[in-house]
Amino acid sequence: MNIEKSTIALAGMFQAAELVRQIARQGLFDQGQFETSIQSLLKLEADSVEDVYGEIGGIKTGLQVLCGQLGAGVQREMEVMHYVLGMILLERKLMKSDDLLLNIRAGIESAQAQVEMYTINHPNVIVYLANLYSQTLGTLDFRLKVNGEKRFLENQNNADKIRALLLAGIRSTVLWRQKGGKRLQFIFSRRKILRKAQQLLERIKS
Template identity: 50%
Template sequence: MMNVADTTLALAGIFQSAELVRQVARKGIVEHSAFDSSIKSVLKIDASSTEDVYGGLQGVKLGLQILVAQLGSQSRVNDRELMRYVLGILFLERKLIKKQEMLQTVQQGVQQAQRLAETSHTTDPEVVALLANLYSETISTFQHRIQVSGEQRHLENPLNANKIRSLLLSGIRSAVLWRQKGGNRWQLLFSRKKILQFAKDSLERIRKMEQFG
């Protein structure tokens, strides 16, 4: 059964990963706090709640903002590049779930990255590289691949390439969570207003938390 709160946060996690991929590819820089939260979501294997996956509402703030911009009535034209990444992530998640052996490999790789992060930092280049390599050796072997657009000089930078792959993995992690909480494409059509309202309410909660500490 669908839970609007949980599915909206997980959906925001997907949109956040997609937006961060675009930031890295086009600008060579990334919003650090959002990047940190997205990578942590991959490593958060045992979470007490959907919010906890992202370290609280603030961890998915960027994703909620992007979600509101995409679903809001003021946006008549969807961001095609962003939606291409989001739909690609959702497609690859479906492919991964059907490959139990690959899924197990991904889970083992994430556990290894989690252990490494415990001795360094979530966004340590070695942790990000490990997750990126895991993506390359598993999900990236599917015939369908997400074609990332951007500045060639940024895309050719090994550190940026690792960030992009690790972010795509975080997007797929959020997509798995979204499905687990009852999310599906029909929900995007028939529960659009509920999703939009919850995202707006969440952003207001975040604003108050930031204002009053």
């Protein structure tokens, strides 16, 4: 396992999960970090893990939340962990279906063309990605339940953003697996991951 590469991808997962929590609970979110997460979904070809997210600063939120989840004596955000573990389970099921993988790739390629016409956070793009999630991952026998305030969850724009973010989170999960990520690392490699995430945050500051 390459600890730096897998930690960057893991931060991508935690960022998507944290943004889902923010939208569901508060109806508010960091626009810059949201755009990075969506951009990472559309980056099918990249020179490096870091390149998937543009730059390390783009996943600052993910690194901060990851440190909070793994650090000792810190109040953990269990909803975020619930979403991350759900992404891991969905990714395992997705990788068993060649048809769904092909459909998602074709859908992402179509979304790339839309971004060239509009912008990364244009409602048309977000709605398209949300529908792609529903028509692919949403058909699996496991549904990732999102908790939050009813008034925020019933807002269609919020619901679309949440689905698009979950799709982005799955993309980061695939990347995390490719770099040697495994669930047991949350137990056995916690300190290594925490230390690397802290080092990456320091790199952002400097």
